[in-house]
Amino acid sequence: MDWSTEFVEGLAVADPVLQLNDLHKNFGGLVVTDGVTLDIGFGELHAVIGPNGAGKTTLINQISGLLAPTAGTINFRGTDVTDLPADKRAKLGLARSFQITSVLPRFSALENVALAVQARNQTSYRFFGRADHEQPVNDAANAALAEVGLADRGQTLAAHLSHGEKRSLELAIAIAMEPKLLLLDEPMAGTGHEESARLVSVLKRLKGRFSMLLVEHDMTAVFALADRISVLTYGRILASGTPDAVRADPRVIAAYLGEEME
Amino acid sequence: MTQTLAASSVLPSQQTDRANALPVAIFLILALVPFGAAFGPESYVLGLFTRVMVFAVAALALDFICGYGGLVSFGHAAFVGIGAYAVGIIGAHGVTEMLVSLPVALLAGAIFAYLTGTVCLRTKSVYFIMITLAFGQMAYFIAGSLAPYGGDDGLTVRLRSTLLGFPILQNDRTFYYFVLLSLLVVYFAFRTIVYSRFGRVLRGARENATRMATLGFDVFSFQRVGYVIAGAVGGLSGFLLANATEFVSPAYMSWQRSGELIIMILLGGLGTLHGAIVGAAAYLLIEETLGGITEQWKLIFGPLLVLIVLFARGGLLGLVDRIRGRPGRG
Numbered sequence A: 001m002d003w004s005t006e007f008v009e010g011l012a013v014a015d016p017v018l019q020l021n022d023l024h025k026n027f028g029g030l031v032v033t034d035g036v037t038l039d040i041g042f043g044e045l046h047a048v049i050g051p052n053g054a055g056k057t058t059l060i061n062q063i064s065g066l067l068a069p070t071a072g073t074i075n076f077r078g079t080d081v082t083d084l085p086a087d088k089r090a091k092l093g094l095a096r097s098f099q100i101t102s103v104l105p106r107f108s109a110l111e112n113v114a115l116a117v118q119a120r121n122q123t124s125y126r127f128f129g130r131a132d133h134e135q136p137v138n139d140a141a142n143a144a145l146a147e148v149g150l151a152d153r154g155q156t157l158a159a160h161l162s163h164g165e166k167r168s169l170e171l172a173i174a175i176a177m178e179p180k181l182l183l184l185d186e187p188m189a190g191t192g193h194e195e196s197a198r199l200v201s202v203l204k205r206l207k208g209r210f211s212m213l214l215v216e217h218d219m220t221a222v223f224a225l226a227d228r229i230s231v232l233t234y235g236r237i238l239a240s241g242t243p244d245a246v247r248a249d250p251r252v253i254a255a256y257l258g259e260e261m262e
Numbered sequence B: 001m002t003q004t005l006a007a008s009s010v011l012p013s014q015q016t017d018r019a020n021a022l023p024v025a026i027f028l029i030l031a032l033v034p035f036g037a038a039f040g041p042e043s044y045v046l047g048l049f050t051r052v053m054v055f056a057v058a059a060l061a062l063d064f065i066c067g068y069g070g071l072v073s074f075g076h077a078a079f080v081g082i083g084a085y086a087v088g089i090i091g092a093h094g095v096t097e098m099l100v101s102l103p104v105a106l107l108a109g110a111i112f113a114y115l116t117g118t119v120c121l122r123t124k125s126v127y128f129i130m131i132t133l134a135f136g137q138m139a140y141f142i143a144g145s146l147a148p149y150g151g152d153d154g155l156t157v158r159l160r161s162t163l164l165g166f167p168i169l170q171n172d173r174t175f176y177y178f179v180l181l182s183l184l185v186v187y188f189a190f191r192t193i194v195y196s197r198f199g200r201v202l203r204g205a206r207e208n209a210t211r212m213a214t215l216g217f218d219v220f221s222f223q224r225v226g227y228v229i230a231g232a233v234g235g236l237s238g239f240l241l242a243n244a245t246e247f248v249s250p251a252y253m254s255w256q257r258s259g260e261l262i263i264m265i266l267l268g269g270l271g272t273l274h275g276a277i278v279g280a281a282a283y284l285l286i287e288e289t290l291g292g293i294t295e296q297w298k299l300i301f302g303p304l305l306v307l308i309v310l311f312a313r314g315g316l317l318g319l320v321d322r323i324r325g326r327p328g329r330g
């Protein structure tokens, strides 16, 4: 391992599940990811914070395989996945949620989650037998729904769920994949105070079970959950470290936290 | 508890007994048509309803890929034409055995679907429509240029397909039931598939392809398999059509034919399967009736179709639901 990185960024971890190496992304002339190098350790909950338009979602899109980086590499569990499509990365154990809810609207909540289970459980090139009668799949899906507090909403069409419930469904889908790394893009976006407190307690329970990369604007949630925090501004990592170190960093206060913490 | 869980996470249109009553009624009526026809212009009625069922087979395949897969193919008639040409060309070389021509028709449709699907399925929405249309037209022009097989004029099928040398389809009534059996098999096959794991993935991709990819599904490959199934069944429809008309022509592949198939599934109600049968029947029977009244039947038919599609979302079946004050299907 290049240990000058370790020294400068303070980021190197013994056994990383994810390594981003000098990642760059341009949209035409717009530089949205500008040399991001980042490691996430097994079991770690790593928060990425930063102002609107900093490039957080773009970063997650590159990690999950929905956007190709302009330059740099992405290493996931020892495999270079930079050129792998999203579905192959998911099969390797990468799950994500979306900032703007992305579920199957005309499927029930249960079937949304059941598809995530189905994806990792045997082949889906099966043309006989009702998929919705597969008890092991339904059981696993119901367990994931229960975990996020949607146990009694399984039969509701996803389109008919409230906004908060849809946020929880996003989470249930992701954890039902039993991933090795969970990418969460603002899981609390648009939820009220109570709902986001509930989601924080859900995430606390998930912590340790999954490695997580959490993008979130809710600073209370971030400082309550994160093992380490990276601050992203203009596509660049401004600072990275423990919550206390980041909170005290004058550059971070000047660039971002100053306004957010008030 | 497990029962209610299982039964509810499914396609809304199939939950009620009434939803099952309709397909049963449809197939009962189709089974009884020959008995009724015996009292009237028998061969005319048999011929008309045979045509209805032949197009219903093609419409079912289109409803599968379009209504459940969300892939609006505007080149579906190409599969039908290819299946028909398989019969025509093999027949022109003196082979009428359906154990040969039927698999060839299915396979030809499937291969064409595989090759064109590999290209089409890389595109989305309106581009998909345009490129399937382009491939359909390509097949149309190629068929028209097949000089040894009649070119633009098409070619006559001198003898209906035989089974182990026996001319079992020669009798119109037997042929009618052969087509009905094909329709029944295709209907139940699709019904099974749409509820299966594969069908769920196909429906999921219609809803949100990006989400499906992030779950770990190779959406393109699943859609291509679905497209190949639709192509093979289109080929089956062509096999039946060539035998029904005893004639094969490039016109079977024209974009108008593809458009008609889309209208049929819209007319019957998209994504219901039995709607495809209702739609094919409605389309061909309206065409036949209006055509008997006036030369300018298309002037009436056109606006009528627009009205049904605009005001009866869910097609004719949706209209029935609304008149009865029931919630429409999803």
Ligand SMILES: Nc1ncnc2c1ncn2[C@@H]1O[C@H](COP(=O)(O)OP(=O)(O)OP(=O)(O)O)[C@@H](O)[C@H]1O
Binding pocket: A027, A030, A032, A050, A051, A052, A053, A054, A055, A056, A057, A058, A059, A099
């Ligand atoms: N597909 C795209 N094409 C062009 N520009 C884009 C594209 N996607 C994002 N951008 C731009 O890249 C920048 C970063 O966007 P991104 O969504 O990654 O920010 P973010 O940090 O997630 O912001 P927010 O906190 O508001 O979610 C923005 O200026 C955005 O307009």
Ligand SMILES: [Mg+2]
Binding pocket: A056, A057, A058, A099, A185
């Ligand atoms: Mg964002």
